[in-house]
Amino acid sequence: MTQFGRIGAVVALACLSAACSSITNHRGYIVDETLMYAIQPGIDNERSVEGTLGQPSFKSQFGPPTWYYVSSTTKQAPFTTPHIDAQTVLAVKFDKEGNVVSADRSGMENVVRIHPNGDSTPTLGRERSFLEDLFGNIGQVGGMPGAGAGGAGGPGT
Template sequence: MITIRSFVIALSLSLALTACAPVYRHHGYIPPDDALSQVVVGQTSQAEVESLIGRPTSKGLLEGSGWYYVGSRWRHYGAMPPQEIDREVVAINFTPQGTVANVERFGLEQGRIVVLSRRVTDSGITSISALRQALGTLGNITAGRFID
């Protein structure tokens, strides 16, 4: 026979155990892969991107510089402070003509930002470091430039 005392102990024990279960919350929006696969680099316009995957979470500071879709997952566990366990960023940059220049997906792995996927149009511009640029101009300096 179950007494009231054992019932209260069992009820309080079960409440204490369920109170320690983690609670997960999702913030932001990341477009699904099938919607992102419809965005064609060099062909899809900014208006088409908006209709395919929606408005971005945030935009770049300069007009037309890029759209950023940010999503994160947080774990709340008891009285401990919330902890971010996953973050993903999808960055879509546009050309001055308004077509997609590149689509990049970044993740957060152990506190470091990592590139998960990248689709970029080839602009034909090679990346040259600042040191190489500075050293490359040394041979182009003539005395006539200082006199003018």
């Protein structure tokens, strides 16, 4: 094998191995373990939590005021859909005065994988073909002259 043949084989092997590696992506809040454990019930309030952790990923809309800090890491093999590899959720609950009541942390044990059933959602009514959808309304609305508000028996007759 010539010198150029060996170099070409090494380059081809490097390209093939790089194409098969999975992609890791981080989404959401960037977790800092020290800061997450620094939140203390009875000591911190909304202002100190925001100063320590920043704005939450989202806030509760119902029930007691709760701030959620969500962090997830996804992995994706080539030509596949991404899947969650790791997830951390910090739920900081406040009382009515804005003081921290609890700071609960959870991980992958609460992740639920949902597998939808099929590609379409069943609906009530009749099934229509493409041609029925395309030509179905011809003559339905305002089809006959005189039908409607200005027709026979209406004003101006």
